[in-house]
Amino acid sequence: MKDTIDKIRSMFDGGDADEKREDLVFVTVPATQVVDCLGYLRDRAGYRHLVMISAVDYIERGVFQLTYLLHSYEKQNDIGIRADIGRDDASMDSIHRLWAAAQVYQRELREMFGIDFPGSPRVDEPMLLEGWEGIPPMRRDFDTKKYSEETFFPREGRKTADPATHMAEKNYASEEQVKRSVKDLVRGRRKRKGNDG
């Protein structure tokens, strides 16, 4: 694992290793190096299994952070390759030639984040959002509540409440009474004590 990380860092301009666990390490590499790096990991280092591809919208930094999580059956550990890509016209090299299964993740990322993977099969077909227009819904600048209220005829009378208070008031009123009076009692005694003292 250590050797592999060193190799990545030396060969693919990797950044510092972010070791989450003994068997899970993340390394950030430049976006242009990702495909080579993954190819190396798959063919040379034994990380043959693509666990997933995910994205995080760091709107503050203006990037999407892509994470390719790989698993090695021999070494029984995982390496995550991270890469930052710009949020505007987000695009990334497709890795469906390395793992055919990657096309599903890439389709999903295209649909949910608007990250394009040119060349990936069926990448433009929606999986869930048939005929979606506008900002992809997983981007952080998409206001889902507003969208829902505008689109889905919200039912009147919905309000949010703290479940604990709500339950206490609605279902356990008498117990609450007792509790409160006990509290008051205790508080009063304290007060009195204080007064006394």
Added chain:
Amino acid sequence: MVTPIYIFIIALGIAFLLPLLERAKKGAAETVFLAALSGIALISWHWLFSLLTGRCEIGEIFTAGFRPPFSINLRVGMEEAVFTSAINLATLAGAVYLIRELSGRGTKSMMLYLLFVMGMNGMVLTRDIFNLFVFMEITGIASYALVALRLDTKGLTAGFKYAIAGSLASIFMLLGIIVIYMITGTLNIDSIASRMVSFSGTAAAGFVAPAVFMLVFAFMIEMKQFPANGWALDVYDSAAPGISAMISAGSAGAALFAIYKILPIAGEGWYMAAAITGSVTFVAANLIGLKQERAGRLLGYSSIGQMGLLLTVVSLGLKGSLPSWQLIAVGLFINHLLAKAGLFWLTGITGEDRIRNWGVIARRPFLLMMMGLFMAALSGFPPFPAFWSKWTLVMSMFSGGMKVWVVFILLGSLFEVAYLFRWFGYAVRGGVEDGESGDIVKGTPEKTAVIFFGAALLTAVAYYMMGKMIDNSTLMLMPLVGAAGLLLFERFDPRVRGIVSLAAVLYYGYMIIPGLSGMPLFFNSFFLGGGAIMLLATLHRRTASRGFYPMLLLMIGSLSALALSSTSLQFFYAWELMTFSSYILVLRGKKAMKPALLYMVFSAAGAYLVMAGFASAGGTVFGGAGDGIAGMSGSLQMLPFILLAAGFLVKVAGMGLHVWAPGAYAEAEDDSSAIISSILSKAGVLGFVFLFIKAGTAFTGSTYLYSTIGWIGAITAFFGALYAAMQEDAKKLLAWSSIGQVGYMILGLAAMNQIGWVAALYHSVSHFMFKGLLFLAVAGVVYRTGTRNMYEMGGLIKRMPMSFISVMIGIIALSGVPPLTGFGGKWLLYNALIERGWYLQAALAFFSSTVAFLYCFRLVHAIFLGQAKPAFRKIKEAPRSLIAAQYILIMAIMMFSMKPSILIKPIMGIVGERFDTLLTWQANTLYSPFGYWNGFAVMMVVCALFAILLVILLLISPKPQKVKQFNIVFAAERPETPETTHYAWKFFTPYERAFSGILKPAATRFWNAVGEWAEAVAAMSRHIYSGNTGAYVVQIFIFGILLFILSRGGLS
């Protein structure tokens, strides 16, 4: 009486004059040359005419005025006259055909040709053995030169090989002649024969045998006997086709005549040896012919085979084993002469040697017709001479107890049929493989004329022989006359031709049917009526359909003749005519080349079995359906029964012998399929009817034979239905269904009781109606959609409702569901089988009829129901004439369903008193010993119920919204495309899986293996002809040794 010397004078004189004439005037040589040949021919015809009319006696001409042995004598007898006439006729025609090429080569070629003709005449005429040798040499040398005339390597080497073989033969002949002269002191053939006898037992007798051997050996080489015939094949292969024609037709004939003269000298011991050699050659040459791809060589094998057959006939005739052998020999010879020459000539016209490329001829209907005619003649189809000869030959051989010979001769003929029709198949359907010879074939006028002349002559001889051979020849000629008459209309619009044919069939039916009764009436009204309906259906044709109507008419006519026949020969004549015409009809289908060949080979094999059966039955009069014969005549024995039954089983496609049927039924043109499947398949049923009437049940082994046939029928019914359910092709499905349905008929007939026969005949009619209906409806659908794959169709009910109704009625009738006609047949059949005690067969038949539901449903579902395809969304209803024919059939079905008695009562009358009466009628109810059936009541109840319930549904149902094809509940989805929504392909897969154990095509594999085996043997044997001269010489010597051994065996 013109003396034959003139022949030689003319030939020699003109030959010498030709160069002078050529100098004198350009073109005069050709005229004189042809005039000379005509003169020679006229002389021989004059003899023939005089001898036939009895105006003169047999002429003996003594050349030097002395009697033999002091001079050479010539004889002009009947045989000589016939042979010289035929040869001179052929050579004259051949000269006309060749005239351009001959004149192109200069006068020397014409001289050679004249010498060649003279030599052949001399071989026939002379009675002097040395003179015979001389003429043979003349012929030989002339022909080497003619073969090499092409001046290419092939021609020259072939000529060289010919010369080598010829000189070997000459050496032996000369040696033989010398020795014989030494012993007998004479060269006259007649006196040699008589003197030879007197030498037996003397010291000279030791010389006789070798001398005779050498003589016969030499002639055998000249006769190109197997295996000493490699050189001859190269000759046929490489000479110009016109020359090959002459060598094959003429010089081989002359050699045959020579050996006919020589054999008596050799003595009786040689007859058998010669006959065996001949038949071995016949079989071997035809077997090897199977693998031939080149037209010239193929015809060469055929020629050699024919010569072998002729040698067999002549030797056996001389031996005295074959009565009326002269007729056989002359028939075969003339047939061979004209047909073979005709085919060689055709080869010359097309200029195409590879038979795969013979598609070039397909665009010339006339030449194609000629080719078909010659093929038919060569394979021994009626009415050509070979048919009558072969029939007489087989008959006489059987009566002479020569059964093994029959087997070999029929086997050889079968091979010949196979390769000839393979070639014909390529010609009709093959197309052209490479573009180089793709242009249209053009014959020069004189070549075409010669071919036509040959065909006409052949037909004339056929007509003559037919008049001699067959009783009631006028009636038997009717189908041919009708077909020939229709040829005159070929230029007209197809619809005109169709209407003329229809009128012809109707008029013919109107003329003959009133005079009939019994089985002939039944089958004739069935064949002719059915034929008329089917003809009506063909009126939709817009394409040229050349030759379609004549052949159709011929087939319908021959079926009618079949039912009318009163002797075995008539029956067989009609049978063969039907086979040939239906073969042509099948071959007209677009992809029908292979199925048609298979059909032809199996039909021919079946026909030979039938012929052998007739022969083994001896002089039994067969046919005529035993009108007026009360009960069964019981005059057949086991062997003829088996042979005939086997022959008919081929025709009805009994399981195991069925491999031809699916292809033939399915690949024929769509409307022909209806005819072939619904009408023609009944010919076998008719055969069985006639056979069973003749055979009765009294002979030895009858119980087992009938139950065997019964089982075959039941198994056929079962597998037919099972395979039908697995087909993707609508026509194949119907084809398999037909095979199965005919199985029921055979089962019913084999039960040999009244109910069974009524069942079989009733089912025949019923099957004709519903299967014709289905095939016509499918024909309409295929015509419109352009595909036969059912899964490509679907939802056509909206576009073709009339066809849908036809198919629906058809399948209800077919599946045997009451109240339509199909049920009657099933009911009668089970009663018959129970009466016979055949319970297991009955259960199997029952099961088969339930399996029939599978394919019935599939047919209607995959084509008409389910999802409509966008490609067919604007398709039109089937053509009107097809629909009209279908609705006539529907009306008939409805009528017979409503009142089954109007069909069953007459059938009961026809079956008549042959069996104990088991069926009785009471009002509308038919009673059997076991049950009863009231078709009328059933129909009424069903109709009433249907009407009442429909009204109820209309009353209780809210007005339905009409929806379209995708308005289905598709698991909350919408169907993507009609193609993926229409469930039709491999419909009964689970069924196929469950029955996988018995669905293996065992019969097909078996017959494939037989075919491959035959081809492999042919391919192997073919390699002995390596083309190497040395090898050929070795073969000649090996042949000599074999012949020697054979003659020892024969002499002892």
Added chain:
Amino acid sequence: MMEVLKQAGYSLATLMVVMNYGLLLVGLVTIIVARVHGRIGPPIWQPYINILKTLSMRTALSHGIMFYLGPVFRIVGGIGLLFFMPVVYGSSWMQNFSFAGDVILVVYFVFFGMLGMALGAAESGHPYSAIGIMRGLAQNTAAELPFALALMALAAQHQTLSITDIVAAQQGGIAHWNMITNPVATLAGMLAFFGMMMHSPFDVHLAPQEIPIGPPTEFHSSYLALMQTNRSIFHAAKLILFMNLFFGGATSIFVMVVKTFALLMVVVFAGVVFPRYRVEQSIRWFIRIPLAVGILAVVISAWK
């Protein structure tokens, strides 16, 4: 003419009896199956309510003329089957139109409805309908094989095909029933009976989870009402056929009810115990043991 009308009236009466009996049977079977599951099940008259409910649907749609006629064909097949069969032996009014044909007619008439229904269902264009039909047809034909053999065994035994005569031959106590006199044929017939009744384990053609109820997927409203009615008639008619063939027929309605009920229970109990066969499995099953039994039956009966 009067004769015919009288017969028609009688037959109608028979039809009413059998239809109600069949409906109650269907209800009862549902209850029995529920009890086996440990449930209470619907009331016994639930089939009536179901039919009334489907009849009270206010809309319907049609895929074409055959779709409309399919259920009619189906119910003609069911009623026809009943009409060509004597229901109660000796009863003057329950002979129906059995004079029109014998057992072969009856057996073939089973297919009439099946074929018509198949046409109707296929017209809907629904692939599941086609699959269901394929399965139903395939399985039914296989079941016919042992049945045909059993039938032939009976024909061999009694030398008749008339149902009335077969029933008549079985009169005079249980010892004369074909069940006793020809046990092998009865066994073959009963094995086929499982398939012909189309109960579990031979109900893959309906396969509700896989090809939503197969052939009738598209049928609804009044079409469905007709088919539900037919289901009861057809069920009862098939039971009566087997009762007549193997179990001595019936001399009164009471006997008919008892016998057919007992027969049905055999199938129902087998159905609740065994899981469903796939098509090729059931076909293979039919062409093994039942086929062998059937052949044995024919051989024994013919040999006698």
Added chain:
Amino acid sequence: MSDEIKKVNGIDEGFDEISEYFCDARPSPVSPSANRIVRNFQNWAQANSIFILGFGTGCGAIELRPLFTARYDVSRYGLFPRPTPRQSSLFIIGGYASIKTMKRIIRSYEQIQNPKFVMGLGSCTVNGGMYWDSYNTINRLDHYIPVDVYVAGCMPRPESLIAGFDRLKELIMEGKAEGANTYAENFDWYKNNQKKIIKNWNMPEYNW
């Protein structure tokens, strides 16, 4: 359909799949029988024989299964599962409905014959439940198809469902469960709502 298949089948430019393959008729309300006795009788039959088409869109579907088991056994009340919409009369939406699912719900709903009833199962069908602010699940089912009975809860127990069935039966008997007619009468409103969320509307206006 891909262009290739179109070409193979000779489908020209003007070929419109929707109008070619689907019936384009609009639904029309069918009023119940005018005769009160007949109407009541029919309503009684409808109420006592309810064929359920269950649409297990969400977790709620798990609560449907126990209904048919020995413990709850709704067949006692004349309720039976039915796998095809054509023969069903009660449509149960078993939980949250995403937009993509809505398309299928609408299709199945329209394929049920009149009279038809809908039961919304679980809070998600009432107001979106815990997915109330999702970009992809609807909030109120009754804006898309008429709903007769809501059974609230997350998830409601089978007992609640049985209570819902009782309520439905009452409604049917009273003749108040006329969702199909409501739908036909307010067809345009429903279609507008549906089309607002379903962007690729590749089906006919009304799925017969």
